[in-house]
Amino acid sequence: MQLNKKVYSDYTNRPEKVLQFGEGNFLRCFVDWMFHELNKKTDFNGSVIAVQPIDKGMVDMLNEQDGLYTLYLRGLKNGKPESIHETIDVISRGINPYTQFQEYLKTAELPEMRYIISNTTEAGIAYDDQDEAGATPPNSYPAKLAVWLKHRFETFSGDQAKGVHIIPCELIEKNADNLKRILLQLAQKWDFGAEFINWLESACTFSNTLVDRIVPGYPRERIAEITEELGYEDKQVVEGEHFHLWVIEAPESLQNELPFPSIGLDVLYVKDITPYRTRKVRILNGAHTTLVPVAYLYGIDTVREAVEHPVVGKFIKEAIFDEIIPTLDLSKEELEKFAGEVIDRFRNPYIKHLLMSISLNSFPKFETRVLPSVLEFIRREGKVPQKLAFSLAATIAFYRGKRGEEEISLNDDAAILVLLKNAWSKYDGTDESIEDVVREVLGYEKNWKLDLNSVEGLTKSVTGHLVNITKNGMEKAIETV
Incomplete structure (x- = not known):
């Protein structure tokens, strides 16, 4: 019937x-x-x-x-x-x-x-x-x-x-x-x-x-x-x-x-949907993009597992409330309510949202969803938002293509994949070569629309986090932020 x-x-x-x-x-x-x-x-x-x-x-x-x-x-x-x-x-x-x-x-x-x-x-x-x-x-x-x-x-x-x-x-x-x-x-x-x-x-x-x-x-x-x-x-x-x-x-x-x-x-x-569109892109989409490389390199596979994890969940919540929300112009009460709803949506027990399905085109996504928060935070607070900088470092580490012994199936614009492959090929185990990787990636103006090495403090912060992730692994590195 x-x-x-x-x-x-x-x-x-x-x-x-x-x-x-x-x-x-x-x-x-x-x-x-x-x-x-x-x-x-x-x-x-x-x-x-x-x-x-x-x-x-x-x-x-x-x-x-x-x-x-x-x-x-x-x-x-x-x-x-x-x-x-x-x-x-x-x-x-x-x-x-x-x-x-x-x-x-x-x-x-x-x-x-x-x-x-x-x-x-x-x-x-x-x-x-x-x-x-x-x-x-x-x-x-x-x-x-x-x-x-x-x-x-x-x-x-x-x-x-x-x-x-x-x-x-x-x-x-x-x-x-x-x-x-x-x-x-x-x-x-x-x-x-x-x-x-x-x-x-x-x-x-x-x-x-x-x-x-x-x-x-x-x-x-x-x-x-x-x-x-x-x-x-x-x-x-x-x-x-x-x-x-x-x-x-x-x-x-x-x-x-x-x-x-x-x-x-x-x-x-x-009268104008612009602040609401910005809120959605920065908080919901931005949180996804911030979370993916950190959680995946930690050994987690789904969004729900990530936000419910005692360490990774704390990281993404603090990134949203301490570093993204302060860059937006709607009322704090309204923004925090929306952010709370976003976290509940990420915890939906009926939806299995794989981190790898969100990882597609991570660099262009970071530029549109997260970078505006980074730059606005620096403009308003006079310092680099460390959790967002940590996520950028994790994204560069993610594009090295390895999670322990497991190969990561990278999916992005061909030019970006070539850029990251060439940058990582020069890594020789030293902190100086990690900085060279960071400078090359942050200097890719075609993606970022500017040379991010010119942003005060950003290259130093991302390099420090990437050194930490590369040498100590994600589980230990995340404790520093």
């Missing part, structure tokens, strides 16, 4: 108000769940049409289940493991524009359609010079949306009240601004006319966003257990963590229409 309307007796038909580009795990675990909660706790009374943004996708499978799926939320809640599940009934149907293009366009004719959501991967919001307005459908997501908006504009004769709120969730900076720029570029290229362009700019709103929730996706390893628990088959089960955060640059009209915060969801309507 498969999940569908017949199995789920509480199914409710609602007006279709949301057009969603993307039918994958993240949107169903994040945005669709939020609209489901809005239906339960307010008079929103709306459903979602899921549009398949690429040729191959899952809308057929979704339609087989009448848009229904089971969501499992698993992780630490108030410090204790909790696993809950619920049937989500907010998706009314899925549409494949590659086989149902006219049906896709007709959704623009729905009077109550009001919100455009998307998650088409980081590459989805991009201009494609090959797109044509008459294609059925055009190739790129922005082009598909452009022809849909033009059809809506024409259907309602440019009625200002029939504009839409466009809320992209792609993980790129200024996602809505970039999408709007491409839509205007296409409108001009395709001669959609000044009236349409004016409608797009005056009747529609574009909100930059930041999204955050770990979504492991379909729980393949335990699907037999889930099927037995549910009593029916669900091919669209999705798993995620309890933590969720959606930061939206939004006009007051959107805040009034979608009162997510009032029902207890972690949705922030702000």
Whole structure:
């Protein structure tokens, strides 16, 4: 027996108000769940049409289940493991524009359609010079949306009240601004006319966003257990963590229409998402990047083991609270609350997050996620943050390619791998040759965007830590910081 309307007796038909580009795990675990909660706790009374943004996708499978799926939320809640599940009934149907293009366009004719959501991967919001307005459908997501908006504009004769709120969730900076720029570029290229362009700019709103929730996706390893628990088959089960955060640059009209915060969801309507993006990159992503080489060389393999370890866990917590948070401009209380949530997320007993899976491209990651904290700490405090410097030394040691007798499978840009191989080839066991390794790596301006040897005290600190790690091993070296 498969999940569908017949199995789920509480199914409710609602007006279709949301057009969603993307039918994958993240949107169903994040945005669709939020609209489901809005239906339960307010008079929103709306459903979602899921549009398949690429040729191959899952809308057929979704339609087989009448848009229904089971969501499992698993992780630490108030410090204790909790696993809950619920049937989500907010998706009314899925549409494949590659086989149902006219049906896709007709959704623009729905009077109550009001919100455009998307998650088409980081590459989805991009201009494609090959797109044509008459294609059925055009190739790129922005082009598909452009022809849909033009059809809506024409259907309602440019009625200002029939504009839409466009809320992209792609993980790129200024996602809505970039999408709007491409839509205007296409409108001009395709001669959609000044009236349409004016409608797009005056009747529609574009909100930059930041999204955050770990979504492991379909729980393949335990699907037999889930099927037995549910009593029916669900091919669209999705798993995620309890933590969720959606930061939206939004006009007051959107805040009034979608009162997510009032029902207890972690949705922030702000004028500028920049400090929140910086907070996430520096604390969550930065902590990952800081932790990986230290924990892995210590002999640990997963994030959870690392943060729960008495020595390594203490190291990463102090790095976050003592060296990263002091470089950020949001309130200390807000930053420490977020950091506490991050550590709980790292401790999620339901997610096995391998350190090696995070180690990909460690040097570019260090430059974007950790180096800004290092430089800002030096600017504000007048000294080098020793735990972050220790992590940089550990990263250089990691790229030596050995954990005891075990070979480390390094994965990075070819030029960086060559750089590190050449630098380590000159090591002869002396402290002076370690300093030469450090100077060569820190001087690689292509990665760092500057010569880090020019940063006062940094070369000396990193060299000292790398000497310690190389001669004494990670277990003893970490005790010094």
